[in-house]
Each structure stands twice: as structure tokens, then as C-alpha cells.
Amino acid sequence: MKLSHLRTNHVKEPLGLNMSRPVFTWTAYDTPDKKQAAAQITVSLEGKTVFDSGRGEDISSLGYEAPIELLPRKRYGWTVTVWGDGGDCASASSYFETAKQDEPWQAKWIAAASSGEFADKERQPLLAKDISLSGNVASARAYACGVGIYELWINGKKAGDEYLLPGYHCYDFNLEYQTFDVTELLRQGGNTVGLALGPGWYKGDMIFDRYHDLYGDTLHAICELHVTYEDGSKAVFGTDDSWRAYPSPVTFSNIYDGEHFDANLSVPGWSEPGCKAESFGTVVYEEKVPLVARRGPKIVKKQEFAPIEVIHTPKGETVLDFGQNMTGWVEFNADAPGGSVIKLSYGEVMQNGCFYRDNLRTAKAEYIYTSDGKKRRVRPHFTFYGFRYVKVEGVEMVCPGDFTACHIRSDIDPIGSIETDNVRVNQLFHNAMWGQFDNFLDLPTDCPQRDERLGWTGDAAIISAAACKNIYMPAFFHHFIENVGMEEEYHGGAVPFYVPAPKKAKPGTTGIDVDPADFMSLPEGDMAAFDAAIDKYPELRAAVDALPEAERADFAVKVITENFSFEHGNRKGAAIWSDVATMMPWAVYENYGDLNLLRAEYPVMKTWVERMRRDDTEDGGRGLWLRGRQLGDWLALDKPDPKDAENPFGATDLQYTASCFYFYSTELTMKAARALGYAEDAEDYAALSQKIRGAVISEYFNPDGSFKIEGTQTACVLSLFFGIYPKGKKDVVLEQLKSRLRAKDWHLDTGFCGTPFLCRALSDNGANDIAYTLFLNDDFPSWLYEVKLGATTVWERWNSLLPDGSISGTGMNSLNHYAYGSIVDWMYRNMAGLCPSEEKPGYKRVTICPMPDPRIRSVKMEMDTASGLYKVGWRYDGDKLRYNIEVPFDCTADIMLPCGRIEKVGAGSYAFDDTL
Structure with missing residues (x-):
């Protein structure tokens, strides 16, 4: 017998992961035995056993929580021993290291003082401090955070293998700090610790209307360095106002637009002892948001690509083709005369043989390097791109070997694979996998390239089942669900369209600093409540009083929705999008079986169902969900609009769809309650789900099984997949679905609501041949249509490109959107x-x-x-x-x-x- 995949809280050898208690998982293999007879877990600290489970028959490899209180900043070892039912036995060991836990910080948040070049708050700083170590270093850890994005440098070298720190999470509720093992970077005597800062998601332009300073207007950082000398003595160094600040050679950076680096402004040796460059002071910054240890996997460089072709276009452009649509950036060797400019522009597709990026909308997606005449290896520091093609300007003779595309994503690895005799099907599987790789960058995003890149919850909900089979997801998805829970609590039980859901600190309409929480919970149209809320803000009160009476209501709506609710109706919730609160936790539990995770995530599931039940009760308690800002069967093809070729709304009745997912979320929460042994909740939700099923049948079906509403493909799919139809009328619904498909010449026209369940609804109900027909179609609309046109990831729209390869539109047309990759779930469950x-x-x-x-x-x-x-x-x-x-x-x-x-x-x- 052998043991492998030893993980703590679903991460291999985690360093500084947020945890109150460790949960251990492993797998056993290469044994003639059939079953585990028993297992034993021991945990040690500094050579001493601090926990021993003893040999137990009920110790599960899917998640064993050790009931120990963890000390801060300690490395714990753990060993698992497994006995098989035939006498075979094996042991294996791993470790994890805690962060600061509840230990107070000695370091202070600091920022560049607002003077000199830093009088402009857009100026990006390099912060540094010289320290002296009195002996040889046995071990050293740095605990750091910086916002927007930061990098930690020590003695001229970047610390750790992570990028884009601290990642993107709900900055308004907590800020996650990281732990670095910096032992090898330090030496006896003089050392320099540095922090490079850029705007990132925190301060840079974000969301559709390019809101700036969403979370704050000052770049600031904190770092605490703990050193243990070989003689056992210790020293602590932390950020304070004795640090110095240098202007960064990164003169501009933005998640959407890219980065500008002027090498002529470089500060030689800024993070090394003896730097002589002119510096500025720093000040202690008051950060009110609490620090917590990192909750998710690291963001790392996972793969590198060389160009497969250098394209010289009809326009005279030089374009590198890296052969794969990916998330990351290009690193290159810069060797150009001083003052010359090298510009890289990133895009997903070529048009008419030329470089193209109009589908990125306002995102410039470029990197601009100004040379100082010296040779150096260049990369971005505070941004990323979604791309396959890179246009190179400012280089007279492009040498492909000088350019390397780096794929960046969260440190999660594939666990599933499917190979068939059909080359296009294999490419589709590849595309689905890569769509997930590219959009799993600290949180599940909708796309990695245009002026969006947000944690859209609907996309995450419908991909979660497939993703859990393709990639090892529990730590990554748990991190996201924790953030969903924070937003859910803030929004009165509703889950926003995307998480994190930024709340602008200074509303653009008024320019008055207010607390968004005072307005987010206000009922729509309730001017009395609005008037009461603004009484605590005299300037806002005066602005409202100055308006004509007829304009006050519109002003109130604008203040509430535009300035405090960018995600369009996040106080209401929406089917599919808000159902990430139930669909993702259940997918994680079904695929990984860890009750500890389900127990932690169950409150998020329950809160969402209770929010819908509250809405239902206020509307008469019929068992229907009739509220929310519904997007319905988003991007379906069954409601063409001759005035808007990119119309995203489908024809399936919005309230029918909402009520079906009200049922589904209630069912999943009931199953979770049963698994956790919450008998009262399970009984309650079982009764509620049956009430909803009955209400949906009564409201939307005729007794003969036909629909009272338009029986779209998606309407039929939801009925079959969720089991919502009049008694004995399943076949009637199936025939309606077949009829709809026949009318489309056996092609789909489903969107977000129907597509994830379409082939499963067919295969599970005796129509497997039709499921294969839809799956294997290679003309529009189908999964293989995009493969036939050369896609390497999954598209946002069924017709993102037209048959001649021309792009179908630019308003909302990503070529790297993983949602329709949900077909992979059917490939695992039904095909295999x-x-x-x-x-x-x-x-x-x-x-x-x-x-x-x-x-x-x-x-x-x-x-x-x-x-x-x-x-x-x-x-x-x-x-x-x-x-x-x-x-x-x-x-x-x-x-x-x-x-x-x-x-x-x-x-x-x-x-x-x-x-x-």
C-alpha cells in the first residue's frame, strides 16, 4: 500500500492558510486490499506529539478534523497510517504551517507620505527599509499585505512564487495577508526589505463604468518579519514610518488597460542595502478593515509557451501567436536604445489576417516599456491579460526566442481527463479545461481579458459541477463561498450578480462621502425611508432639498442603484446567479465528500433559501419566487431581436425560471441538512420543496403536461431535470422538448439556465441519441462549431465568431468564457x-x-x-x-x-x- 495526495484543508503543505483547526485528507493505492479497516492520525510540533487520534475505524480519508488549538507561526507535522482489510498497511507524513492566528500585529500599515512626487496619489511607490541581522538565520517568515497589488522583495530578489498579491476578495470586509518563507533570502549583517505597490482591483479602474478608487485612494502595505537565529534567539522587524519611499518605474498600471514601465526611472538597488537614490518619507496609515490570513490557493505561474508563429499582417504588423488562449502575460528580453519604446498589445483573435482587440471593449490590454539602453528581462507586475495573440511594436527584428507567454492562475491542478476517437470532441474537452484554468485566478471570473473580469456568480454556479471533476477545487471554491457569504449577509440574504460586489465610497452623483450600508437595504420607491437615511448627511440632505419635488424620486433611485449597487439589483438576487450559494457547496460536497466544508458552507445555503422564502411569504406564500432582478436564460437564442443582434435575453418565462431554481436550491439545502444530521431543517426544506414543486406545476402547467407559458427548450429541460411536471406526464414534457429540437433541426437554442442540464435531461430520460446529436453537431449553434473555427477555449456566445471567422459583435463577446464548458459534466456522468x-x-x-x-x-x-x-x-x-x-x-x-x-x-x- 502507498499513500498520496496528503493535504491540509485541501492544500498540499500550506504555508499560512487561514484555519482554526486542521482537516486532513489523503488517498491510498497500490494495495491488494479492498477496504480501509482503520486509520490513525498523529500531529507533532517541534518533535513532540500534540495529538494522536488512536487507531479508529471511522477516520475518513475525505476529511478528518483534528480537535487541536493551533498556535501562531508554527510548523506542524502530521502522519497518517492506514490499515487495509487484508492486513496491508502504510504511513505517510506531511506538514502545514500556521499564520499569525489571533496574535496582535507589531507592524503598522504604511503609505508614502503625500509630498514631493507622492503628492499625486496615482504615483506608485516602492517602500523599503534596511535592517541588520545579528547572527546566522535558522528560519525567517514574512507576513505581508499590500493594496492594491503588492510584491515583496528582499535583497534584490522577489520573495515567493506568487503573483498579483493579495488577490481579489471582498476588501471591504477583510484583507488577506500572505506568509512567505524568506529564510534563504536573508543573511547575517545588512539586509533590505522592500514592497512594490500598484493599484490593482483596490484602487484602479474597475467595473463597467470605470469606477476609480473603489476601495480606497491610497496605496498602502504592512509587513512583519520574524527571524529565528541559529542560537535560538529571535528578532521581529515591521513596517513603520521609518521606511523610505521611492517613485516606482511603473508609471501606470491598471487591471484592464495594462502597464507602463519606464526603465529610465528605475531605482537601482532599491531593495538592496546601500541604495543611494533620493527617497521620500512614509507615514502610518489607518486601515480599518481587519487582516486575516489567506483563505485560498496561491496565484502562481503554471506554464510557459513559446510562440508557434510570427505573423506579418497585411497592415504591416508583427504578431506573435502562442497557440493557446490563456491568462497571464508575456515576458521578453529588452535590448533597445535608450528612450525607445516597446509596446505589446494583447488580443484573442485575428481578423482579416490582422491583429484585433475591439471585443475587449474599453480595455487597452497593453504593456509599454521605455528603454534605458540596458538589457533586461521584462514582465508586468500589477496586471494580467487574456490573450493568444500579441502585437509587438518598437522592435526592429522580432526574435521569437526573446518572448515567452506565461500562464498565470490559482495553484490548482487537473484531476480528470477524457479522450475519445473524435479529435474535435477531444479539443472541446481541452477548451473547457482551459476556460476554467484561465478564469480561476483567485476567484472564478467570467472572462480574463475585457473590461470586466469579475466574479460573476451565475457563471460560477453552472460550471461548479463540471469544474469539480476536471480540477481539484475544494479550497478554491470554499474561498469563493466565504466571500459569497460576506456579500450575502451585507445584502440582506441576496447574492449579488458578482462577488466581490464593490461599494463605492464616494458616490459620483453627489461627491459626498457616505456609508453605502445606510442605503443598500432601503425598499425601492420608499421616499420616506430615503429621507430618513439622508438626514445623517447634511450635504446630501441639502442636495435633495434643492431639487424640484418631481425629481427627488429619480435622484433617490440613482443614488441607491448607481452609486451603491454597481451590480445592478444585487439587493434582490437572481435565479442561477444567486443560486451559486447552494449549487457550488453541493457540487463540492458531492465530489469531495468533506462534511467539514459542507458544515461551514451550510449557513450560506440556508440564508439564500430563507431570503427567497421571505420574498415568497411577502407575496402571499404560494410557493413561487416572483421577485429578483432576473436575467433568465441568459444568452439563449430563442428570442431574436431584429433591432439588437446581441440581445442576451431568452424567451423562457422569467418567473418560471426563478421558481424552478427556488425549488432546486431548496432541494439542495434539504440534502445538505440531511448529510449534516440537521433533521429539523431537512424536514422543513423537504416540505418547502414539495410546496414549491406543486405551486410551479399549478401555475405553469396544464393537467395534460403542456405548458401554460411558452414551452421553450429550456422550460422543458428544467422541468425534466428538476422533476417538476404533473404526475405521470414526464413523457409529455420530453416529447415537447423533442418537438422543439426537431423544429430547430435538432439544434439547441438554450442559454445559461438550460444548457448545463440539456444533455443530462435527455440522456437520463431515454433520449441519449438526441443528446449525442446535440453534442456532436458542428454547425451553429453547437459546442463543436467553435472548435471547428479554431477555438482553444470556450466562447461566451454560441456565435462569437461567424462561419467566415469574423467576429459577430463587440458589445459582449468574450472568446474565453467557461460557462458552456459545463457540458463536461455530461461527458463524465453520461458518456463515460x-x-x-x-x-x-x-x-x-x-x-x-x-x-x-x-x-x-x-x-x-x-x-x-x-x-x-x-x-x-x-x-x-x-x-x-x-x-x-x-x-x-x-x-x-x-x-x-x-x-x-x-x-x-x-x-x-x-x-x-x-x-x-
Whole structure:
């Protein structure tokens, strides 16, 4: 027996991860034994055992929480021993290191003093301090945070392998600090610690209307360095007003527009001892938002790409093609005369053989480097791009070897793969995987390239099930759900369209500093409540009083919605988008089986369902959700608008859709309550879900199973997938879906609501052949249409490009949007047939029910699940269908073949044949 994938709180060897108690996970493999008989966990600190679980039969590899109180800034070792049911045994060890926990900070937040060059608050600073170490260093840790974005430098070298720190999270509720092992960067004697700062998400332009200073108008940072000498003595150094500030050679940076670097303004040796450059002072900055240890995985460089082609366009441009649409940047060797300018422009697609970026809307997505005549390796520091193509200007002879594309994402790794005999299907799987890679950068974003890049909750909700099969997601998604919970609490139980949901500190309409919380909870149209709220702001009161009576209501709406609610109706919630509060936690639990995570996330699930129930009760308690700012079946194709070719709204009834997801979220919360043993909640939500089902059937269906509303493809899909239809009328709904598909020549026209469930609704209800038809179509609209046109990621729209390769529009047209990559869930569950069990989640027990179709001749699927490596393969071989299946240690499977054969098996390798 061997043990692998030892993780603490779902991260391998975490350094400074936020945790109150450690949760350990692992997998066992390479053993003749079938089941785990027992396991034991021990935890040690400085060579002494501080916890021993003893040998226990109920210790789960999916998540064992050790009941120990963790000390700050300590490295703990832990060992797991596993015994199999046949006597085999193995042990393995790992470690984790705590952050500061509740320990008070000795360091202070600091900023450049507002004088000299820093009188302009847009000037980006380099902060530095010389320190002296009195002995040889045994170990050293730096605990740091900076906003907007920061990098930590020591003795001329960047600390750690992370980028874009501290990442993007709800800055208005907490600021996450990072822990660095800087032992190898320090030496006895003189040292210099430096912090480079840029605007980032915190201060730079963000959101559709380019709001500036969303979270604050001052770049500031904090750093506390703890050094342990070889003789055991310790020293602590921290930021204070004795630090110095230099103007940064980064003269401009912005998430959307890119970065400008003037090498002539470089400060040689700014983070090294002996720097002689002119410096300015620093001041202590009062930061009111609490510091917490990092909650999610690091942002790191995961892969590098060389150009596959240098393109010389009809316009005379020089464009590098890196062969893959990705998130990150290009690093290059700069060797140009002093004063010359090198400009890189980033784009996703070529048009008419030339560089193109109009679909990025207002995002300039460029990097501008001004040379000082010296050779150096250049990269951005405070921004990122979504791109495949890079236009190079200012370089006379472009040498491809001088340019490297760096793919940047959160430190999460793939666990699943599917390979078929169909090249385009394989490319679609690749595209779905890369769409997730590119948009999982500290939070799940909608796109990585245009003037948006936000944590849109609807996209995250519908990709969560597929993502959990493709990539090891629990720590990343848990971090996001924690942020969802903060916003949910702030917004009265509703989940915004995107998380984080910025709240502008100074409303543009009035220019008066107010607390958004005073206005976000106001009922719409309630002028009395608005008048009461503004009484505490004399300037705002005066502005309102100066308006004509007829204009006051409009002004109130503008103040509330435009200035405090950028995410358009976030106080109301919306089906699919707000349902991330239930869909993502359940996907994580179903795929990874950790009850500790589900227990932590359950309040977020419950709060959202209770918000909908409150709305329902206020509307008469019929069991329908009739409120919210609904986007419905977003980007569906069944409601064309001749006046607006990019119309994003589908034809499916908005309130029907909302009520269906009201039911679905209630069902998922009921299942979570059952798993956690919350019997009273489970019974309550079971009753509520049945009430909702009955109400939806009564309101939207005729007794014969036909719809009272327009029975769109999506309306039928939601009915079948959620099981909402009159008793005995499932086949009637299925026939309506078939009829709708037949009318479209067996093509889909679904959007965000219907697409994730479309093929599953068909395959699970006896129409697997139609599911394959939709899946294998390669003309518009279909998944393979974009593959045929050369896509390397999933598009936002079914027709982002037209058949001739021209872009269909620029208003909302990303070529790297993962939402429709949700088809991967069907590929795992139905095509390959691997389905986790709700009773024993995390793939401890599965159903393996492959659903082949002769249009695909072979499938090979592997998934390195939380319980171990599953393999499912099938292939057509003459008059036979041959299956090869592997089930990992400590798991059981119900294998159900299309011929009706059922096998109940444990760990092992199995081969079956079906005669056609």
C-alpha cells in the first residue's frame, strides 16, 4: 500500500492558510486490499506529539478534523497510517504551517507620505527599509499585505512564487495577508526589505463604468518579519514610518488597460542595502478593515509557451501567436536604445489576417516599456491579460526566442481527463479545461481579458459541477463561498450578480462621502425611508432639498442603484446567479465528500433559501419566487431581436425560471441538512420543496403536461431535470422538448439556465441519441462549431465568431468564457458514466453507467477523485462493446451496462463485453 495526495484543508503543505483547526485528507493505492479497516492520525510540533487520534475505524480519508488549538507561526507535522482489510498497511507524513492566528500585529500599515512626487496619489511607490541581522538565520517568515497589488522583495530578489498579491476578495470586509518563507533570502549583517505597490482591483479602474478608487485612494502595505537565529534567539522587524519611499518605474498600471514601465526611472538597488537614490518619507496609515490570513490557493505561474508563429499582417504588423488562449502575460528580453519604446498589445483573435482587440471593449490590454539602453528581462507586475495573440511594436527584428507567454492562475491542478476517437470532441474537452484554468485566478471570473473580469456568480454556479471533476477545487471554491457569504449577509440574504460586489465610497452623483450600508437595504420607491437615511448627511440632505419635488424620486433611485449597487439589483438576487450559494457547496460536497466544508458552507445555503422564502411569504406564500432582478436564460437564442443582434435575453418565462431554481436550491439545502444530521431543517426544506414543486406545476402547467407559458427548450429541460411536471406526464414534457429540437433541426437554442442540464435531461430520460446529436453537431449553434473555427477555449456566445471567422459583435463577446464548458459534466456522468453517490459522496460509492453511441467509437476517462483514481473506458469492437473499469481502494461501484447487466464491485480492475 502507498499513500498520496496528503493535504491540509485541501492544500498540499500550506504555508499560512487561514484555519482554526486542521482537516486532513489523503488517498491510498497500490494495495491488494479492498477496504480501509482503520486509520490513525498523529500531529507533532517541534518533535513532540500534540495529538494522536488512536487507531479508529471511522477516520475518513475525505476529511478528518483534528480537535487541536493551533498556535501562531508554527510548523506542524502530521502522519497518517492506514490499515487495509487484508492486513496491508502504510504511513505517510506531511506538514502545514500556521499564520499569525489571533496574535496582535507589531507592524503598522504604511503609505508614502503625500509630498514631493507622492503628492499625486496615482504615483506608485516602492517602500523599503534596511535592517541588520545579528547572527546566522535558522528560519525567517514574512507576513505581508499590500493594496492594491503588492510584491515583496528582499535583497534584490522577489520573495515567493506568487503573483498579483493579495488577490481579489471582498476588501471591504477583510484583507488577506500572505506568509512567505524568506529564510534563504536573508543573511547575517545588512539586509533590505522592500514592497512594490500598484493599484490593482483596490484602487484602479474597475467595473463597467470605470469606477476609480473603489476601495480606497491610497496605496498602502504592512509587513512583519520574524527571524529565528541559529542560537535560538529571535528578532521581529515591521513596517513603520521609518521606511523610505521611492517613485516606482511603473508609471501606470491598471487591471484592464495594462502597464507602463519606464526603465529610465528605475531605482537601482532599491531593495538592496546601500541604495543611494533620493527617497521620500512614509507615514502610518489607518486601515480599518481587519487582516486575516489567506483563505485560498496561491496565484502562481503554471506554464510557459513559446510562440508557434510570427505573423506579418497585411497592415504591416508583427504578431506573435502562442497557440493557446490563456491568462497571464508575456515576458521578453529588452535590448533597445535608450528612450525607445516597446509596446505589446494583447488580443484573442485575428481578423482579416490582422491583429484585433475591439471585443475587449474599453480595455487597452497593453504593456509599454521605455528603454534605458540596458538589457533586461521584462514582465508586468500589477496586471494580467487574456490573450493568444500579441502585437509587438518598437522592435526592429522580432526574435521569437526573446518572448515567452506565461500562464498565470490559482495553484490548482487537473484531476480528470477524457479522450475519445473524435479529435474535435477531444479539443472541446481541452477548451473547457482551459476556460476554467484561465478564469480561476483567485476567484472564478467570467472572462480574463475585457473590461470586466469579475466574479460573476451565475457563471460560477453552472460550471461548479463540471469544474469539480476536471480540477481539484475544494479550497478554491470554499474561498469563493466565504466571500459569497460576506456579500450575502451585507445584502440582506441576496447574492449579488458578482462577488466581490464593490461599494463605492464616494458616490459620483453627489461627491459626498457616505456609508453605502445606510442605503443598500432601503425598499425601492420608499421616499420616506430615503429621507430618513439622508438626514445623517447634511450635504446630501441639502442636495435633495434643492431639487424640484418631481425629481427627488429619480435622484433617490440613482443614488441607491448607481452609486451603491454597481451590480445592478444585487439587493434582490437572481435565479442561477444567486443560486451559486447552494449549487457550488453541493457540487463540492458531492465530489469531495468533506462534511467539514459542507458544515461551514451550510449557513450560506440556508440564508439564500430563507431570503427567497421571505420574498415568497411577502407575496402571499404560494410557493413561487416572483421577485429578483432576473436575467433568465441568459444568452439563449430563442428570442431574436431584429433591432439588437446581441440581445442576451431568452424567451423562457422569467418567473418560471426563478421558481424552478427556488425549488432546486431548496432541494439542495434539504440534502445538505440531511448529510449534516440537521433533521429539523431537512424536514422543513423537504416540505418547502414539495410546496414549491406543486405551486410551479399549478401555475405553469396544464393537467395534460403542456405548458401554460411558452414551452421553450429550456422550460422543458428544467422541468425534466428538476422533476417538476404533473404526475405521470414526464413523457409529455420530453416529447415537447423533442418537438422543439426537431423544429430547430435538432439544434439547441438554450442559454445559461438550460444548457448545463440539456444533455443530462435527455440522456437520463431515454433520449441519449438526441443528446449525442446535440453534442456532436458542428454547425451553429453547437459546442463543436467553435472548435471547428479554431477555438482553444470556450466562447461566451454560441456565435462569437461567424462561419467566415469574423467576429459577430463587440458589445459582449468574450472568446474565453467557461460557462458552456459545463457540458463536461455530461461527458463524465453520461458518456463515460461515472456518477458519485449522495449517500457516500466523494466517490466512495459510485454508479458507473456508460451510455455509448456508435458515432463515438471509443472513450477513455480517468478521474483522480478524492477517494482515488477511477478509470472508465469503452470501445466498439466489431459486434461487441468492450468496457474496462478500475475502481480504487476503499470504494465500491454499481456497474450498470446498457444491456441491463448490473455488477456490484469493490476495488479492482474489471473488463466486460456486450454483444450488440
